[in-house]
Amino acid sequence: MIKAGIVGGTGYTGVELLRLLATHPDVTVSCITSRSEAGLPVADLYPNLRGHYDLAFSEPDVETLKSCDLVFFATPHGVAMRMVPELVSAGVRIVDLSADFRLKDLSVWADWYGMPHESGEWAEKAVYGLPEVARDAIRDAQLVANPGCYPTAIQLGFLPLLESGLVDPSRLIADAKSGASGAGRQGKIGMLHGEIGESFKAYGASGHRHLPEIRQGLSAIAQADVEVTFVPHLVPMIRGIEATLYAELKNPADFERLQTLFEERFRDEPFVDVMPQGSHPETRSVRGANHCRMALHRQEDSNIVIVSSVIDNLVKGAAGQAVQNMNIMFKLDETQGLSAPAFLP
Ligand SMILES: NC(=O)C1=CN([C@@H]2O[C@H](COP(=O)(O)OP(=O)(O)OC[C@H]3O[C@@H](n4cnc5c(N)ncnc54)[C@H](OP(=O)(O)O)[C@@H]3O)[C@@H](O)[C@H]2O)C=CC1
Numbered sequence: 001m002i003k004a005g006i007v008g009g010t011g012y013t014g015v016e017l018l019r020l021l022a023t024h025p026d027v028t029v030s031c032i033t034s035r036s037e038a039g040l041p042v043a044d045l046y047p048n049l050r051g052h053y054d055l056a057f058s059e060p061d062v063e064t065l066k067s068c069d070l071v072f073f074a075t076p077h078g079v080a081m082r083m084v085p086e087l088v089s090a091g092v093r094i095v096d097l098s099a100d101f102r103l104k105d106l107s108v109w110a111d112w113y114g115m116p117h118e119s120g121e122w123a124e125k126a127v128y129g130l131p132e133v134a135r136d137a138i139r140d141a142q143l144v145a146n147p148g149c150y151p152t153a154i155q156l157g158f159l160p161l162l163e164s165g166l167v168d169p170s171r172l173i174a175d176a177k178s179g180a181s182g183a184g185r186q187g188k189i190g191m192l193h194g195e196i197g198e199s200f201k202a203y204g205a206s207g208h209r210h211l212p213e214i215r216q217g218l219s220a221i222a223q224a225d226v227e228v229t230f231v232p233h234l235v236p237m238i239r240g241i242e243a244t245l246y247a248e249l250k251n252p253a254d255f256e257r258l259q260t261l262f263e264e265r266f267r268d269e270p271f272v273d274v275m276p277q278g279s280h281p282e283t284r285s286v287r288g289a290n291h292c293r294m295a296l297h298r299q300e301d302s303n304i305v306i307v308s309s310v311i312d313n314l315v316k317g318a319a320g321q322a323v324q325n326m327n328i329m330f331k332l333d334e335t336q337g338l339s340a341p342a343f344l345p
């Protein structure tokens, strides 16, 4: 059994990790932290976990966490980078759901996250954990930087287009929409039901912290600098991200090859589903599941290819992808604990 710890167990991604790990046959959660709820039994805060965990939240303590084989960080940015160096030195493997180890350029990280990076050595060694791109490196990684939610939906949708070189990498657009759970569980007036219900808005249009992450990932895939315009939106639902992606084909006739290209690229990927051309993937078709579903479109004879890509931000966009990465790191069946279909409606 793998002994797992979770730092930040009271947040939305922390409780989603607990939900997924509750039925994982190879993992036991031995430590789950919260500063505000230390001492409280997990099932008292989250009744959906009654009967699954006989465990209480505890204060985050590096010495206790050292007894784990793997620690998930489900904390705001700035926390993992301070605790990880001591844990990895003690041989603990890490999957960090925050953004602390996602960017390789630390001055860019400092600009977007508003603080200097405190663990440059591990930022360099961390493997960016998008399994569809980096499975081999993840297998041997000590520290995996779990990708962000928007970057997951966007990178997967653009992946075959950029790898094949069929589109202009300098003219990419990602128009993405997220449910409110993407903002986490801490109270903010802007996230109250009365503020976001029956309303819909763009935000971060002149720059969002996921932009450098998306740019870094797409450039690595394309093996060239990419120019991407990314605009996130907040929609009045709880879970889910839909990203509508636009790219310009160098040769419009190539559109006819794309469905086959996408199907072949993702044929062996357990969590990417290429739907028939012209389909409209819905966020509810991935609610609670670790899948990314996508479909291709083109309008008349346009040279623009449109990809619609959906994920559950808390699953493939966070906790599910983290469990997928853990499975790869520990040479388990990659789908272990993740095979349940989405809940619908
Ligand atoms: N929500 C989403 O859809 C996604 C989130 N992420 C990322 O995952 C991380 C967690 O997100 P989410 O679950 O939404 O966040 P929440 O705000 O819901 O939860 C944060 C958790 O971290 C703990 N925490 C906060 N500060 C500290 C600290 N200084 N030291 C130790 N623990 C701390 C909190 O508990 P306490 O204060 O009691 O200790 C809480 O359990 C974030 O970095 C987020 O950006 C990534 C992908 C998607």
Ligand SMILES: CC(=O)N[C@@H](CCC(=O)OP(=O)(O)O)C(=O)O
Pocket: 097, 098, 099, 147, 148, 149, 150, 178, 179, 180, 181, 182, 183, 210, 232, 234
């Ligand atoms: C709706 C909403 O507020 N979404 C969050 C998504 C970010 C997120 O979850 O962050 P990481 O994936 O980088 O950790 C935001 O825009 O900041």
